[in-house]
Amino acid sequence: MEPKLVFAVLLLISVAVSAEYVRPPPRKTLDFPWSEKPSSHPQQVHISLAGDNRMRISWVTDDKSAHSTVEYGTSPGKYSAKSRGESTSYKYLFYSSGKIHHTIIGPLEPNTVYFYRCGGQGVEYQLKTPPDQFPITFAVAGDLGQTGWTESTLDHIDQCKYDVHLLPGDLSYADYMQHRWDTFGELVEPLASSRPWMVTQGNHEKESIPLLVDGFASYNSRWKMPYEESESSSNLYYSFEVAGAHIVMLGSYADYDEYSDQYHWLKADLAKVDRAKTPWLLVLLHVPWYNSNKAHQGEGDDMKAAMEPLLYDAKVDLVLAGHVHAYERSSFLNAWLFDLQKRVHNGNSDPCGPVYITIGDGGNKEGLASKYVFASCYLFAPFTLPESKHC
Template identity: 55%
Template sequence: MMMGGGGGGGGGGEKGSGLRKIRMQIATELVVAVVFNLVMCVPGEVVGGVVRQHSFYVRPPAASASRSFAVDKLPQQQKKSSSSGTDPDQMHVSLAGPGQMKVTWVTASEVPASVQYGKTSGQFTKIASGVTKQYSYIFYESDLIHHVILGPLEPSTIYFYRCGGFGPEYNFTTPPPAGPNVPIKFAVVGDLGQTDWTASTLEHIATLDYDVLLFAGDLSYADFYQPRWDTFGQLVSPYANYRPWMVTEGNHEIEHIPFLTESFRSYNTRWEMPYNESGSSSNLYYSFEVAAAHILMLGSYTDFDTNSPQFKWLQADLEKVDRSKTPWLIAVLHAPWYNSNSAHQGEGNKMMAAMESTLYAAKVDIMFAGHVHAYERAQRAYLMKPDPCGIMYITIGDGGNREGLATTWLDPQPVWSVLRESSFGHGELDIVNATHAYWSWHRNDDAEPVMADSLWITSLSTAESRCVSSNLKAVIQSHSTH
């Protein structure tokens, strides 16, 4: 281990401590650099249960990261007002089951894992308790990460809350109630990172009156260097502490170091989703229901073959879906199955081969993916061919990130591909009722978000789709016999 140099006179201990921190940071950066290059160069597909999907795509040079964002443009209630070790930092809220929300925050000092809350500002009539977690990663040790579930909560209601008994008051709005004709609006992003492009995307999303954000993986781009998880948490906190963010993992969340750290250690500790509530045994895949939608959050980087725990969970989850109650069935994952960009070609093929027929039989309406740093919308398709009863595939890995855009497209454009563009942006899915939803993609290269793609979508669960209902149980049984 490192030894601190001798310090003379008063304050030497403080200086020595600071010097040790600097040395530790330098050592960590060196180890991370070596590990990152080693891990990224090792071929293979499944390592320790983690699916590593490689291609011959060479990423462009990284853009410079920005750790600042336009705080002054945010509503006052969303600003972080204190840097005290007991005050909440890196806050986000997420759905945690019917009528429940989870509040997650970080503190440098010990505080109770509890949240006071109520429907009137300054009047906290209820209190909920949860758990505190912490993790180590090489030389890094995280601050204290608190998770508390609140509920039962009323739908479409503003709740005011205070974390751990310290710091300012915040508020969040619960999503609409359950119901087949209940409108709901989703913001959709992927591959955010923490750059000026990220800040632009977040500022544009902040102007939306959305209910839930769907995140298709690749969050912080920490890439083994753990302090980037902290700066990412601080970057998104003003946006994620008042609307629920629902995430799935990307390849940048793996952070596996053989013999030293298991995969997804940071991601699983910081971004704990409601997997237990959906019957899943892993935070890497789960489902949830909100308003008129059943959402499948799938894992591209854990086992997904027909004998895997994820596939068996998916079978059981789909059998419980009642389209008379949740007519919209949506899937979110990281590595796209339909992709006409030269970046990451074929990396979703094996997962598609394992799962597409099951999702097709279940009449999934839309699948959102990230990974490719561009926007692409496909028409409804199945087995790489246009199919009016197939899934509408949308790649939205254009949130920001430091690696830049994927600008090279296959020529000719596949028949299933409708629109593709190498620009940063975000998506909005506005479910109007049981039959119709409005999708729009907003380019954020300009000072103001510009709608660059939009269309009305009809749910496959309705008679208007003219799709013959498939026998899902028969498809599941056919997989089980192989």
């Protein structure tokens, strides 16, 4: 079978048109009625990839004595294995989180449905592991938030037969109001508990207060990613492999110059990529390096100057970003507006550079960034990537 990745981009695609399209304004932030659950029952369940054939199950309990155990198996109600994990919690001014559990299960069979229960309490969940060979389907949505548009995006994702969700930053839009992390966890649980969600941080995750609160305390406590498994020193940047893809999640808000830990980690990680094993090489980050929207112009320039040569030398296929609340992709046109080349390096068309895609309007409260250099309209659409062609 010809190797391919299928991406369901559940955001807004920009195409040049003569008629002007006006999208409805942002929908209101969702209200979440209080739902009483026993304190030992799991809440905000989500899963993520955690190394070869393993999955991390994360959840929150109000009961600080609840166990960080997961029972699991391939038949409903019949659990043939059990894993014990770790837990953490954090304080943010007057807010105290529940007990946050992270438990790794496995080894697991690829492309298989598993049933699991967290802490021996509450309802049974089920997940499906990704395939170990092509084709593999990703859903990609950045800057989600918690609005009516977020619900619409999640509904579209739910209708897509995807294997892994990729989120290039700006998850909850809690913006210092810590209970909004809890409501976001409940909002995404139906999807995030059944397929792995692989995320990186955006500016709305930072939430630092000088002298009082370190940045990313909430994000790092709740959304633990496989940074240790990929030999990174920070949860803000890491990599993982699934099927035939090596995927690098970079930190736009971690140091990235040539003397930084992230730079040296990225250089070492890319050097270890085996293109015979993983012919696709993808990078996700929050702040786009190429951007023709008027929003956030130039914010990614310094990171691009430092790291773009590493991506080019490694022959990265695709770079996905969020931050700008719109969709666009790299494309060089000739005088007759024929699309000649989608790959870019150093601001120029280059057949050995990556394709760059911005996908930053998953439904956040700030609305759409609609001012481009060229007129645009916006549509929902999926797209398929053919066999990887790197130089």
